[in-house]
Amino acid sequence: MRTFFALALFTACSFASTAQTRLPSTLVQTMEGKKVDTKTFHNNGKPMIVNFWATWCAPCKRELSTIAEKYDTWQEETGVKLIAVSIDDARSMARVAPYVNGQAWDYEVYLDPNGDLKRALNVNNVPHTFLIDGAGNIVYQHNNYEPGDENELYAKVKALVAKK
Amino acid sequence: MLRNVSYCLALWAATFSAIAIAQDGGQLHGNFSTDAQLYRQDSAIGAVQPPQRLAANAWANLIYTNGNFEAGGRLESYEPALAGYPAGQPFTGSGVGYRYIKFKVSDLEVTAGNFYEQFGQGLVFRSYEERYLGVDNAMDGFRLKYMPYRGVHLKTVMGRQRFGFNNGQVKGVGLVRGFDAEVSLAELLDTAWTSSSNLIIGGSFVSKYQEDRDPLLKLPENVGAWAFRLNYTTPKWNIYTEYAHKINDPSGRNGFIYKDGQALHLNATYSVKGLGISAGAHSIDNMFFQSDRSAPTPFDLNINFLPPLTKQHTYNLPATLYPYATQPNGEVAAQGEIFYKWKKGTKLGGKTGTKLAVNYSTAFALDTTHLGLADDTTRHFGYSSRFFQPGNRQFFSDFNIELRKKVSPTWEFAFTYLNLVFDIDVIQGKPGKHTVYADMFVLEGLHNFSEKNSVRFELQHLDTRQDHGNWATALAEFTFSPHWFVAAMDQFNYVTLDNTFLLDGKTAVEPERVHYPVGSVGYIRHGTRFQVNYGRQRAGIFCVGGVCRAVPASNGLSLSVTTTF
Numbered sequence: 251m252r253t254f255f256a257l258a259l260f261t262a263c264s265f266a267s268t269a270q271t272r273l274p275s276t277l278v279q280t281m282e283g284k285k286v287d288t289k290t291f292h293n294n295g296k297p298m299i300v301n302f303w304a305t306w307c308a309p310c311k312r313e314l315s316t317i318a319e320k321y322d323t324w325q326e327e328t329g330v331k332l333i334a335v336s337i338d339d340a341r342s343m344a345r346v347a348p349y350v351n352g353q354a355w356d357y358e359v360y361l362d363p364n365g366d367l368k369r370a371l372n373v374n375n376v377p378h379t380f381l382i383d384g385a386g387n388i389v390y391q392h393n394n395y396e397p398g399d400e401n402e403l404y405a406k407v408k409a410l411v412a413k414k
Numbered sequence: 415m416l417r418n419v420s421y422c423l424a425l426w427a428a429t430f431s432a433i434a435i436a437q438d439g440g441q442l443h444g445n446f447s448t449d450a451q452l453y454r455q456d457s458a459i460g461a462v463q464p465p466q467r468l469a470a471n472a473w474a475n476l477i478y479t480n481g482n483f484e485a486g487g488r489l490e491s492y493e494p495a496l497a498g499y500p501a502g503q504p505f506t507g508s509g510v511g512y513r514y515i516k517f518k519v520s521d522l523e524v525t526a527g528n529f530y531e532q533f534g535q536g537l538v539f540r541s542y543e544e545r546y547l548g549v550d551n552a553m554d555g556f557r558l559k560y561m562p563y564r565g566v567h568l569k570t571v572m573g574r575q576r577f578g579f580n581n582g583q584v585k586g587v588g589l590v591r592g593f594d595a596e597v598s599l600a601e602l603l604d605t606a607w608t609s610s611s612n613l614i615i616g617g618s619f620v621s622k623y624q625e626d627r628d629p630l631l632k633l634p635e636n637v638g639a640w641a642f643r644l645n646y647t648t649p650k651w652n653i654y655t656e657y658a659h660k661i662n663d664p665s666g667r668n669g670f671i672y673k674d675g676q677a678l679h680l681n682a683t684y685s686v687k688g689l690g691i692s693a694g695a696h697s698i699d700n701m702f703f704q705s706d707r708s709a710p711t712p713f714d715l716n717i718n719f720l721p722p723l724t725k726q727h728t729y730n731l732p733a734t735l736y737p738y739a740t741q742p743n744g745e746v747a748a749q750g751e752i753f754y755k756w757k758k759g760t761k762l763g764g765k766t767g768t769k770l771a772v773n774y775s776t777a778f779a780l781d782t783t784h785l786g787l788a789d790d791t792t793r794h795f796g797y798s799s800r801f802f803q804p805g806n807r808q809f810f811s812d813f814n815i816e817l818r819k820k821v822s823p824t825w826e827f828a829f830t831y832l833n834l835v836f837d838i839d840v841i842q843g844k845p846g847k848h849t850v851y852a853d854m855f856v857l858e859g860l861h862n863f864s865e866k867n868s869v870r871f872e873l874q875h876l877d878t879r880q881d882h883g884n885w886a887t888a889l890a891e892f893t894f895s896p897h898w899f900v901a902a903m904d905q906f907n908y909v910t911l912d913n914t915f916l917l918d919g920k921t922a923v924e925p926e927r928v929h930y931p932v933g934s935v936g937y938i939r940h941g942t943r944f945q946v947n948y949g950r951q952r953a954g955i956f957c958v959g960g961v962c963r964a965v966p967a968s969n970g971l972s973l974s975v976t977t978t979f
Contacts, residue, residue, distance in 0.1 A: 398868065
């Protein structure tokens, strides 16, 4: 138990340290199998949302479906882009493209089948959302999804656009 | 114990010095998660109070990055591990379970220490972690990744695999070496054709070495496996195939036979906006591939990964009662799936659209013929098989259909029907148990009271005359975005009151009628999540990806915390 507390303490103190501020350089795949370095993700100086999800994760699908209904408006108003990174592994990665199209989502979708980007960004579980400003800085993150969380996320996007 | 504490303190100190460096441009980041449980005795559900009433798993990852250099580690603690955790070898004590350094020199990436890697879909090599299951076959050695041209990816790996944890990683005896090459034509060539389509060709070779100390058998000390894959994509189509072959690999898993192993996986998908279709099939024959031929359990030291061709359900009953796991010794399986969305404004689509998902999967034993002992009694081949020919025994089938519709701006409903055939004898290793035939219905509703507050409920019912009989589940979850949620769930296990009901062919003397109530409260803030549960947890199978772990029944209080920084 003592070690456990040492561990907890260690983590608590680490809070004070600097957090991840930019996207790391990690290879992910497009749905066509092309490899893309995540440090090349960009949206021409406008904000980006990077969302981790999986076809077996119910709250993830709720979140992306809810945002999909508002995505046109979001894009018109702020130019924000959503990048959906699926952590589906070899078992279910083949289901990602038919699922995404079956939902008629307009997101940019990448596959991270062995969790390389997930580990590099220290994601524990899905859904997990990062908001990146026009200069490439991670300015906000949120774990989990509850209906209504998308409003808070969008308020942050609007604040970023207004600041410019 | 003292040694463990000093470990932590050393890392802690390292953290602070790293922060100092971080100010010169590097970054330090990580995450932490813990699952702790206080156990109570509960004879009604067979929950046992372990000698140590409080158990906790904890992990802290720390990564330092500076330009092309990266170093990371993970502190793990199991004091003691949760009941039923992990799937394979025990994890005990606290210490460093994973550490590495990685750097890039132009097109070459070097990793020393622990790493996770996968070749193709993993039929001959996949090292990965699924910490909620306790599956971790991290390599410890080195890896080189080299990209001589754009679109050409070469990888080589060497090392030994993580076997368990005892105040630090415990490694297996076998040595694993592998090489993989992949060419992606669209990235390599710049033609009109490759602007929208792509052909990826890949091949790998993996070998393991383990000394032969068997007094009777002459065991191969080096076992090689190779795989070849093709992936053809167009804007609408994606066709993938991978074939793997393994030379003779007598092991405890296959009864020390000298037969070669092989696997073929095929998958094709077609999708356009509003419609997605997927079809897949595979045949697997003698493809257990572990870096120790005497590995104690099927979860230990796996070099490869054989993905099951079944849908991973998200509702509690279908997800945790009867999930399928690939049978590496032999199976033939197929899956088909359709996703469709009726657009808004159409007759069936209504105002917001209607979504349909239909999925069918099945798995059979491979058609095999047992072979008698040949003249050479030290090299037994076991059986002969007809590749891609299903045998008579069906292991599994799952037909499911889901309709999802938003009926008003504040109400959404989803209805699911499932029909399941589950060979519990083979899949869960419970000899003599009858195959389970089950029908399931799930109704899910979601209502938004306001922009921030909502309620979601699930009503699930499973009907079967085998195993534990029927189950009914009711769940209600109130969410207060963006921070809080409160949920209550009851699972009710019962057999029908009709006394002619036969459970596994015998009259059930005392019909089981057990409730499993559980309540949860959660708080989420940015990358941090706290959750507290109190109540009964049913014995079940917990799966992530293609791997499942049996969780014993328990009663008590549990806490989980995850955070990312």
